[in-house]
Structure formats: C-alpha cells, structure tokens
Amino acid sequence: MTARKIAKKHIADLLNEWRQGFNVFVPSRDEGVAKWARWDGGDAEFLEWYRNTVVPPKALFFPPLEEMFSFHKDGDGYRVEQPPPAEERWLIFGIRPCDARALAVLDLNFKEGYEDLYYLKRRENGVLVGLGCTRPYESCFCTSLGIGPTDAADVDLMLTDIGAYFLVEAVTDRGEELLGKTSLVHAATGADEARAEEARKAAGARVTRKIDSQGISEKLRASFEDKGFWERVSAKCISCGICTFLCPTCYCFDISDELVKRHGARFRSWDSCAFSLYTKMPMENPRREKWRRLRQKVCHKYEFYPDSFDVIACTGCGRCIRLCPVNWDITWVLSSLPVQKQVGLET
Amino acid sequence: MALSDVSHRPRFLREGNVYLPHPAVIEKIFSETADTKTFHFNFRDEKLREEFTFQSGQFCLLSVLGVGEAPFCISSSPTRRDHLECSVKEVGRLTRTLHRLRVGAEIGFRGPYGNAFPLDFLRGKNLVFVGGGIGLAPLRSLIWNVIDNREEYGRIDIIYGARTPADLCFSYDLEAWQQDKTVNMVTTVDKGDEAWKGQVGLVPVVLEEVAPSPDNSVAIVCGPPIMIRFTFPALEKLGFTPGQMLTTLEKRMKCGIGKCGRCNIGNIYVCRDGPVFSYAEIANFASSEY
Numbered sequence: 001m002t003a004r005k006i007a008k009k010h011i012a013d014l015l016n017e018w019r020q021g022f023n024v025f026v027p028s029r030d031e032g033v034a035k036w037a038r039w040d041g042g043d044a045e046f047l048e049w050y051r052n053t054v055v056p057p058k059a060l061f062f063p064p065l066e067e068m069f070s071f072h073k074d075g076d077g078y079r080v081e082q083p084p085p086a087e088e089r090w091l092i093f094g095i096r097p098c099d100a101r102a103l104a105v106l107d108l109n110f111k112e113g114y115e116d117l118y119y120l121k122r123r124e125n126g127v128l129v130g131l132g133c134t135r136p137y138e139s140c141f142c143t144s145l146g147i148g149p150t151d152a153a154d155v156d157l158m159l160t161d162i163g164a165y166f167l168v169e170a171v172t173d174r175g176e177e178l179l180g181k182t183s184l185v186h187a188a189t190g191a192d193e194a195r196a197e198e199a200r201k202a203a204g205a206r207v208t209r210k211i212d213s214q215g216i217s218e219k220l221r222a223s224f225e226d227k228g229f230w231e232r233v234s235a236k237c238i239s240c241g242i243c244t245f246l247c248p249t250c251y252c253f254d255i256s257d258e259l260v261k262r263h264g265a266r267f268r269s270w271d272s273c274a275f276s277l278y279t280k281m282p283m284e285n286p287r288r289e290k291w292r293r294l295r296q297k298v299c300h301k302y303e304f305y306p307d308s309f310d311v312i313a314c315t316g317c318g319r320c321i322r323l324c325p326v327n328w329d330i331t332w333v334l335s336s337l338p339v340q341k342q343v344g345l346e347t
Numbered sequence: 348m349a350l351s352d353v354s355h356r357p358r359f360l361r362e363g364n365v366y367l368p369h370p371a372v373i374e375k376i377f378s379e380t381a382d383t384k385t386f387h388f389n390f391r392d393e394k395l396r397e398e399f400t401f402q403s404g405q406f407c408l409l410s411v412l413g414v415g416e417a418p419f420c421i422s423s424s425p426t427r428r429d430h431l432e433c434s435v436k437e438v439g440r441l442t443r444t445l446h447r448l449r450v451g452a453e454i455g456f457r458g459p460y461g462n463a464f465p466l467d468f469l470r471g472k473n474l475v476f477v478g479g480g481i482g483l484a485p486l487r488s489l490i491w492n493v494i495d496n497r498e499e500y501g502r503i504d505i506i507y508g509a510r511t512p513a514d515l516c517f518s519y520d521l522e523a524w525q526q527d528k529t530v531n532m533v534t535t536v537d538k539g540d541e542a543w544k545g546q547v548g549l550v551p552v553v554l555e556e557v558a559p560s561p562d563n564s565v566a567i568v569c570g571p572p573i574m575i576r577f578t579f580p581a582l583e584k585l586g587f588t589p590g591q592m593l594t595t596l597e598k599r600m601k602c603g604i605g606k607c608g609r610c611n612i613g614n615i616y617v618c619r620d621g622p623v624f625s626y627a628e629i630a631n632f633a634s635s636e637y
Binding site: 068069071073076077078080082109110112113114115116117118251252253254255256257258259264266268271273278279280281282283284286296299300303304305307308 | 363438
C-alpha cells in the first residue's frame, strides 16, 4: 500500500468530512483537563498543544460511569430496561500508540470467557486514527515495553508528522475506507517517506526513561513476600487511586444501584485496587494494608496479567508518574526490586 | 488433575448481556439461626426453570434491584431440581434487605458461576465433610448430591460445628443425616447448653477425635477462615495430603465472571477459577493473600 499525505492545514476539513459518517472525538482541553471531546468543527487547534490527554481514551470505551440497565418497581417485580445497543459509529482522532495498545490490552480482559458487550460493542464501532508522538514526556517509557511512539500496530489509520504534512498510512481495511472518499489526501513522495522514517527514529530516541522489562514477572514473583520492600516503596502513597483511574489499561470496576422511589438503575463505575474498600468483606479484608494494595497494582500489571494473557498490562504512557500527587514512580519500583540481580540475567 | 480447569464447564445464561439478572421469585423462607435465612426460589421464566442446571460448589449473584448484588453459593443440590436455595447471613445492606423480603418477592439471579466440586475425582472415594457455621451451605449442596447417588461413593463422615446449638444451620438436614445409617454425622458446638446432647469442642479438635482414615479419602472443608486454618493441619496430622483436601474460598466480588478485578489471588480469580480449590493448589498460588 503506497503511503499518502495530508497537509496539516487540511486536518480540520478532513475531520469535517469524517463527521458526516462518524461521531468524531479529538483531544480537547475545553474543560481544563486534556481529555477526549466530540469534534464540533472549527480549527484543529489541538495540533498545537496536544502531547497526550490526561484522561486516557479508555474512557470512551469504558466510561468512568455508565448505566448498565434501568428498572421500574412494579408490584412484587421489576420492569427492566436495557440501554439501546450502541450502534453509532465513531472515530477517535489522534490516539497515541501507547493508548491504542492499551485498548488492545483491555480487549483481552473484556473478551475472555464471558463477553462484556458494553465495552466490546463500542470497540467494534470505533475507528482509531493514530497520531505519532513527536514530543514524549520525560515520564514516558513506552519503548521499554516494545512500543514505539510512532507505532501503527493498534490503529486503523496512522499519521506521522513530517513538517507541514502528516504522512498517512492505512493499517486496516477500515483505515483504507476512511481515505476512500476524501480528496484532501495525496500520494506521498519518496522524500516524504524518508522524512517520516527520520521522524520515527527521532521520536524513539526522545523516550529516554527505561525499565528492564525482561524477566520482570519472575522478579516480581520472587519479590512478592518481601514485605519490607513493599512497605518502603508504598510509604508515600496516599491511596488516592489517580494512577489507576488515569491508567489506560486499568479496568477494575464497581457495580452499584441507585433507586429513587420506584425507579432505579444499575451502574458500573471505575474502581481502584488502591482503595481498601475494594476488597473489604464483612469479616476480613485481604488487602487492608496499603503495601498489599500497591503490590497488587504493580504485580497485576507486570506479573498476573502476563500470566493470564501473555502481555504486560502497562504501555509506558507515564501518566501514573506525571500525574501522581506525591511523585510515586512505577519505574523506580520496578528497577529497585530486591531480587533484581539474582534472577535478572537468567531469564 | 487441575481442579480449577473450568474450560469445559457448561456456561448457562452467557449469551447477550451477561450482567442482566434473571427474575426469580422467592417461594419459601427458612430461618436457620438468628441471623441466617435460607431462601427457596424459582425463575419466573418457565423455559429457564426447565433448562437451568448447575453443579455443587458453584455460586450465583443475587440482586435486590435498587439495593445491589452479592455472591452466594447455591446451597441446594443439583439432584433436587424443584427449586434453588441460597442461605444468606445478615452482614450488610443487601443481606439486610434480603432478610426483609417475603415470599412472592422478586429477586435477580445471575449464574451459575465458578468451577464446582470435582465429582469425577470424588466418585468412588470416602468423603469427609468438615463444616463450620454457615460454611455448611456449599457442603450441603454436595452432601445431598452424594447421598442422592449414594452407591457411587464410599464412607461419608460429616463433622459440623457452630458456636452454640442456636448457631447450627440446616437443623432439618442435620437430623436427616443423623438418621441416615450410611452417614456418620457428628455435630459439635463450642459451648453447649442443658439440652445439648452432641459433642462439645472446636471442629478441628473433634475432627482429630473422629479420626477418619485418609485412605482413598477426600476431605471437603468449609467454614470461617479461622476454622479452615486449623482444620488443614489437623487433616495433615491424620495423614491427608494437600491434594486430598478441598475447600471453597470467599472474596469480595462484583461481576462474578473474572472482569472487575477484585477477587484475585495472584493471577487466580476466585470467581472464574474457583471458588473450589484443593489445598495443594492454594499452596501453589503466586500470592499468599487467600
């Protein structure tokens, strides 16, 4: 498939064309925090400031709060109503490779065994247009997890910044379809492709933070019972849960009911292993202590999830580092595991 | 055999929206103790009533819409298909609401979830049931299951205890098993009263006195964590190996189907891979948080 390109000044026009067939979402900071918002025309001003959103795109597929169904109490019984199936097609413009990979990671949990239709329906109807990352944050470490800041692996269409233009590559058939009707996209030249390749290399080199993810599950397994270590690395954690809420691969949720007179609904909402209520039972709580909860968070991502699905549930997006109110740092925890040296080279 | 291999288990009610509870109606309510009630219920949907199956050891999520949902083991036996039973101890908001419901009230049911007691493994063996308090509920499902196919199993010992005679659950079952000549039923309380004619003593201690032989035997243990913690060593003293001891674990759950995250022990999800585990499996968990 030959590469194509689009002028940056035409992005707004392209989004407007796509808006005819999709609900288009773009990065926005209208409400003060960078998150995803519906494109309503205007300038593509986000191209100026966008590095990554604070709220990850998982929120579009797995909302912080969603109604699962509603009910009306009717004598001794209930009349249950499900929300209509999400049929609308939508397009996420500008997703970063780390966050696109995160969705692929989430798919595994929501598909395994019983299918979670709330999430999967939205995934099915969503098209991802990736935007290569040229200005990664200091806290980013995606390259340590096998993801490049300009990787196209998990999106339908990929854009790479080559100056006044974006190089455009259709990754999937759905991506190709997006280009089918537009006249804003032109054939790219060999020089464009060379420029894109340079941009990719340069972007990768800008990710300077590293972890050694080789054999990390084994190291964690060997460090599991080291209570002193976990107490030390969780000492400053205030259990606020922000690292899990804003993590693009965290999916833990709560289910709760609301009832007003005879009408009510069942909701699901994001939950967090950082909270002691999360595992609290009437008589006991397996993770009452903070160090146990933080250990769960780290091990879930780097040991338990790989055990189940063969993939680390972290994409190195760095949000948990740069958004933590007390500067907790997962890369520091991973690189100071007590058994680092003994097992590090054997795996 | 890996007890938690659930890949081939039947999955009912798994099509469509798996989070949608199925309406069921309470048909009968028994007060077991001051804080525990057993609910007999049936699906509203006739087709479901006929087609629904489960296995001893599996659990379900019961809803009172508007209040919430929580996991309970199905305490009736799959060999007795007339209705389903769950025994509920009042410990929080949902269980308090359940306790206030009357016959005819509608509840929501999701399930059956989880693995089950491995009947293929148990068949032909001597079974030692060790239960405490409300922990008899999942055992009871299996006990009736086994009694209803009595010739397929060897000796049956049941050692069941509670704090006081008033805390014994399923007194009607205890009586039936007492009278069943093919079952050795031993009931004990931590503290008796004047009318009490059974044993007095903690379950693990009484277990050691009864001293069932470990030969071709499997012990199935369920009760409060403290009882389980002392019962495993008692069984080991009697010669049972970790592979000959089964239990069911309990964790806080929301989804019941391995998605919401909280009931994990390492990479094991109690709702998806359990709740039935052998002591050998538990000892192998990547986490000691069981």
